[in-house]
Amino acid sequence: MQNFHSDSAFFLHLSLRRSATLGESRTHRLTRRRALPQRFIPFWNDRRILWQLSLLPADPTMIHRCTTQRLASACHPRPRFTEPEMMNNRILKRAVCLIGSLCALATVQLAEAKDVVIAFEGSYTPWNSSNPDGTLGGFEPALAKVLCERAHLSCKQIAADWDSMIPALNTGKFDVIMDGMAITTARKQAIDFSIPYATVTSSFVTAKGRTADFGNLRSGLTTIDSDADAKTALAALRNALKGKVIGVQAATTYVPFVRTNFADIADIREYRSSKERDLDLESGRIDASVENTVYLLNNADNDLSLIGPVIGGKIWGEGVGMGLRKSDTALRDAFDKAIASVKADGTLSRLSLLYMKTDLTPH
Numbered sequence: 494m495q496n497f498h499s500d501s502a503f504f505l506h507l508s509l510r511r512s513a514t515l516g517e518s519r520t521h522r523l524t525r526r527r528a529l530p531q532r533f534i535p536f537w538n539d540r541r542i543l544w545q546l547s548l549l550p551a552d553p554t555m556i557h558r559c560t561t562q563r564l565a566s567a568c569h570p571r572p573r574f575t576e577p578e579m580m581n582n583r584i585l586k587r588a589v590c591l592i593g594s595l596c597a598l599a600t601v602q603l604a605e606a607k608d609v610v611i612a613f614e615g616s617y618t619p620w621n622s623s624n625p626d627g628t629l630g631g632f633e634p635a636l637a638k639v640l641c642e643r644a645h646l647s648c649k650q651i652a653a654d655w656d657s658m659i660p661a662l663n664t665g666k667f668d669v670i671m672d673g674m675a676i677t678t679a680r681k682q683a684i685d686f687s688i689p690y691a692t693v694t695s696s697f698v699t700a701k702g703r704t705a706d707f708g709n710l711r712s713g714l715t716t717i718d719s720d721a722d723a724k725t726a727l728a729a730l731r732n733a734l735k736g737k738v739i740g741v742q743a744a745t746t747y748v749p750f751v752r753t754n755f756a757d758i759a760d761i762r763e764y765r766s767s768k769e770r771d772l773d774l775e776s777g778r779i780d781a782s783v784e785n786t787v788y789l790l791n792n793a794d795n796d797l798s799l800i801g802p803v804i805g806g807k808i809w810g811e812g813v814g815m816g817l818r819k820s821d822t823a824l825r826d827a828f829d830k831a832i833a834s835v836k837a838d839g840t841l842s843r844l845s846l847l848y849m850k851t852d853l854t855p856h
Contacts, residue, residue: 655765692855738762
């Protein structure tokens, strides 16, 4: 092996042997490449490319600049990939695409496998109640099961405290509220709602045997669509409840209703649950309460009596709907379609009559 004092001399020597080298067998060229001194190995590819140009640059300085600075784009075209290299590149790209597709598919399947968690109070009979075996029963759990089937969703039912349902929904503890919740302007500022699946009417109630304390109040239905109409429509009730103690469940539409229309003539007390309020009502610690009419009719147990008219109208909102996070628009749309479906084919009416003893289907 000859010794070369510079890279330029080495490549000039190669150019003189060009014709002879082109005639060498592939095996011999590879053998000779392995025999090159280590300092010339980085320039092997440069040499091959320069041979393809037929002639090396005549100026040795130019050769030196090409080889030492490795300005391949200035001295010769960029080398092409060999066939094996191109094949490996295609295989690599396909592998990356396959891995990406599998990851995306796994993500979709995980999302589809996630249960939609629906929360009920579990103590608002007949809307919802807790069974001895820990399951939930009543109108809303039965309706929820049908709605999930219609929407092709896997759903899980849990019990939760009423007074913290909206904050718990927005923090992700569950996905849907289904608890006789009226759709109101105030609530719509915090959460979204499905279309209504039930209408709302409410009534005042007192303990059995105390109806005489409230005089001869008219029964029937009174429709109130605004706060401006309320005090006029409720004039007789205001006189009957003057000086009395009225109990209401916290975080319900009844709190602002009672405080707006009765706080100036009666004492108002709030309770965390309807059961706590009912116990105080039956024991005489409070004089009256206002609650959903269907709830009262199904929970009187001969211990409570309705007083005054049944109150309906827009004052209670747009009806009862499913509460959802504002960001869950796809879930809301799926339940909207399911509710429309059970309403159209009569399923909603049948469930309402079965559990509520009246048809609450919205019109």
